Amino acid sequence: MRRPWLLALFLVVLTAGVVGAIATSETSGTGAENVGDNGVARLTAPAPDPPAPTAPEDAPQPARANCEATESNPGGTNNYLPDAPEREKLGEGFVIEGFVRQSAGCEPLEDVPVQVWLATETGGEQDNRATVRTDADGRYRIETPPTVPQFGEPNIHVGVDQEDMGFEPVFIRRVVDLDDRRAVVNLTLARR
Amino acid sequence: MSRPGTAGLVALFALPPAVLALASDHLAREPGLLMASTTCAALAVGALAVQPLLAARGGRSVQDHRLLGTAIVVLVLAHVATLLALAPDDALFAMSPDGPTRARMALIATIALVAAAVLGATGRGCRCRGRRGGSCTRTSRRSSSSWGSATPCSPREPSTASARSCCSGSARSASSVWEPRSWATPDGAARVRCDGATGR
Numbered sequence: 001m002r003r004p005w006l007l008a009l010f011l012v013v014l015t016a017g018v019v020g021a022i023a024t025s026e027t028s029g030t031g032a033e034n035v036g037d038n039g040v041a042r043l044t045a046p047a048p049d050p051p052a053p054t055a056p057e058d059a060p061q062p063a064r065a066n067c068e069a070t071e072s073n074p075g076g077t078n079n080y081l082p083d084a085p086e087r088e089k090l091g092e093g094f095v096i097e098g099f100v101r102q103s104a105g106c107e108p109l110e111d112v113p114v115q116v117w118l119a120t121e122t123g124g125e126q127d128n129r130a131t132v133r134t135d136a137d138g139r140y141r142i143e144t145p146p147t148v149p150q151f152g153e154p155n156i157h158v159g160v161d162q163e164d165m166g167f168e169p170v171f172i173r174r175v176v177d178l179d180d181r182r183a184v185v186n187l188t189l190a191r192r
Numbered sequence: 193m194s195r196p197g198t199a200g201l202v203a204l205f206a207l208p209p210a211v212l213a214l215a216s217d218h219l220a221r222e223p224g225l226l227m228a229s230t231t232c233a234a235l236a237v238g239a240l241a242v243q244p245l246l247a248a249r250g251g252r253s254v255q256d257h258r259l260l261g262t263a264i265v266v267l268v269l270a271h272v273a274t275l276l277a278l279a280p281d282d283a284l285f286a287m288s289p290d291g292p293t294r295a296r297m298a299l300i301a302t303i304a305l306v307a308a309a310v311l312g313a314t315g316r317g318c319r320c321r322g323r324r325g326g327s328c329t330r331t332s333r334r335s336s337s338s339w340g341s342a343t344p345c346s347p348r349e350p351s352t353a354s355a356r357s358c359c360s361g362s363a364r365s366a367s368s369v370w371e372p373r374s375w376a377t378p379d380g381a382a383r384v385r386c387d388g389a390t391g392r
Contacts, residue, residue, distance in 0.1 A: 025291070025296045026293065027293050029286075029290055029292040030290035
């Protein structure tokens with residue numbers, strides 16, 4: 001070996017690159033929070049965002065608070081098929097629910113079609129998909145069969161693709177634990 | 193090690209991971225393609241554990257080492273291909289920069305495996321088993337008209353500079369000199385042997 005230092009340098013750079021690539025990754029994929037729980041706690045509507053910390057305490061609060069819009073995360077559109085049939089339930093054993101509101105004013109949105117899809121004991125993500133509509137409180141809920149690992153981890157998808165209603169499309173990929181009984185996904189939609 | 197011995201060793205290491213994986217609850221009621229993909233990956237991982245042993249034994253085991261390495265690469269590529277066929281969106285997402293940590297580690301391991309296989313396929317095809325003053329036997333393949341392959345360790349002629357360079361690479365110290373010697377085996381395969389001595 002004429003230049004052992006060159007090989008050593010290469011190995012150091014290679015090792016650093018591998019360590020960096022692993023350290024910068026997110027455990028479940030970019031933006032994929034774990035939103036699962038045991039389903040016991042009562043679901044409450046999300047509070048509006050707090051006022052900016054720079055605003056003086058004695059300043060008059062705005063009449064309408066605004067909420068930060070939910071952003072799609074990578075993988076949110078995986079296995080998405082538009083126009084899922086409207087269904088009340090896909091099965092039993094797991095629940096996906098949450099609230100849908102709009103960014104401006106944080107007001108709940110009624111009758112918004114929310115599409116959910118996930119891999120379950122009865123089939124893959126393209127087999128277990130449904131559209132549910134929000135009620136007057138902006139709440140949606142659908143019961144499904146228990147989730148199964150998809151590429152090593154159970155994950156669920158929630159999406160709103162209603163451009164004709166004037167909102168930016170949102171596609172969410174979130175993960176849950178295998179023994180979870182519920183996933184809570186709240187969506188805040190931004191006007192186009 | 194004989195071929196059956198190698199096969200038994202591979203089976204000893206490769207079958208338990210495959211059985212363990214296929215018996216997992218995760219695969220219950222999963223599609224057959226996923227079962228096939230998992231089987232490929234589990235067999236490859238188990239077989240990979242045998243590789244250092246085969247390489248270290250030298251002689252004919254090196255051929256087995258290369259053969260098994262080829263099989264492992266094929267299994268891993270089959271594993272990836274079946275995942276792509278099963279769920280292209282998820283597979284591509286897993287391999288993307290936004291994929292989960294476990295997928296990134298698997299991707300890095302796959303790249304490293306392919307790199308190791310390429311290096312093994314194109315690198316020196318020899319095992320140096322001798323110590324200082326001993327001998328190093330390098331194997332070359334012979335075509336109908338010429339000696340050896342294009343690798344530095346398979347010189348076309350044992351007297352060429354590349355052969356000397358090849359043999360000098362086998363020397364364990366600057367003071368040792370190894371000279372190339374050639375002969376043919378009974379089955380017609382060409383061999384170049386580096387005879388070494390110290391203190392010259």
